[in-house]
Amino acid sequence: MPSLFEFANPKKxxxxxxxxxxxxxxxxxxxMAAGLLLGFSTPPDYQQGDTVRIMFVHxxxxxxxxxxxxxxxxxxIFGLVNRHPLADIAxxxxxxxxxxxxxxxxxxxxxxxxxxxxxxxxWDGRLTxxxxxxxxxxxxxxxxxxxxxxTRAARASAVFAIVGAVNLPIIEFSVQWWTTLHQGESILRKxxxxxxxxxxxxxxxxxxxxxxxxxxxxxxxIRSEILNRRARTLLEMRAG
Amino acid sequence: xxxxxxxxxxxxxxxPAYGISALALALLGFWIGHEYRQAKAKLAALATLERxxx
Numbered sequence: 001m002p003s004l005f006e007f008a009n010p011k012k013x014x015x016x017x018x019x020x021x022x023x024x025x026x027x028x029x030x031x032m033a034a035g036l037l038l039g040f041s042t043p044p045d046y047q048q049g050d051t052v053r054i055m056f057v058h059x060x061x062x063x064x065x066x067x068x069x070x071x072x073x074x075x076x077i078f079g080l081v082n083r084h085p086l087a088d089i090a091x092x093x094x095x096x097x098x099x100x101x102x103x104x105x106x107x108x109x110x111x112x113x114x115x116x117x118x119x120x121x122x123w124d125g126r127l128t129x130x131x132x133x134x135x136x137x138x139x140x141x142x143x144x145x146x147x148x149x150x151t152r153a154a155r156a157s158a159v160f161a162i163v164g165a166v167n168l169p170i171i172e173f174s175v176q177w178w179t180t181l182h183q184g185e186s187i188l189r190k191x192x193x194x195x196x197x198x199x200x201x202x203x204x205x206x207x208x209x210x211x212x213x214x215x216x217x218x219x220x221x222i223r224s225e226i227l228n229r230r231a232r233t234l235l236e237m238r239a240g
Numbered sequence: 241x242x243x244x245x246x247x248x249x250x251x252x253x254x255x256p257a258y259g260i261s262a263l264a265l266a267l268l269g270f271w272i273g274h275e276y277r278q279a280k281a282k283l284a285a286l287a288t289l290e291r292x293x294x
Contacts, residue, residue, distance in 0.1 A: 040244070050248035051254060054257045057258060057261045058257065097268065111254075111256055115250055217268065217269065220276050221275070223276060223279075227276075228279045228283075231279070231283045234283070234286045234287070
């Protein structure tokens, strides 16, 4: 069985991702179309009315924001431990995508919070730690861009990403640790989800669609960076 | 149809949530696609230069 590191070879990555990308794009389009169709066919919630539909874009955005950071952390660990350039590229490629999904989680959450809580924003544990996630993403991008030497930039930002990962469990458990307006765990909890299946299906499909979309964007960004590095190598060869 | 547009009186929150999400993801996709096309074109130009070099 081929190891993960075999696919970490940039040439093999380009070949494999070239084959997988069209399928990923199709899977994204299908799951998101089905999720939207189901999402707008559900009846209003007995408590939240039609605002419940905001959940179908808010929760997937928040999920991908955290997953992207997890991906970035794992890639950073591989980059630091194995010194593999593709791991550094993968970590760097995930950051701006994660930042956009985090911003979307915050904006859609605010649009849901206003009619439900009567406030656009509250400084509670969940919201504040999620805002912190956005700031960590932005600081990571700034740090990566600030250091000219590619290897040093990758090392410094990998350490930063790993330290920043401490915020992930804080976000996850904030609703249990502190009093908050944000609802508690309602999907991945002991005893099963508290959400009715009529809402659970569109939510699941949209979360899957957002996840596929992240992988589409991430793969294309990694491919771009590999091409850019090849171009830089050609330029250096010409200059040298 | 009217219920769909008004979203039970919450249209001012539901539609912006979907609109902003769609716009942000479309812009992100456009930027990533543009970045990829640029990288491809740059490499192709350099490879041509390399091939045609004396």
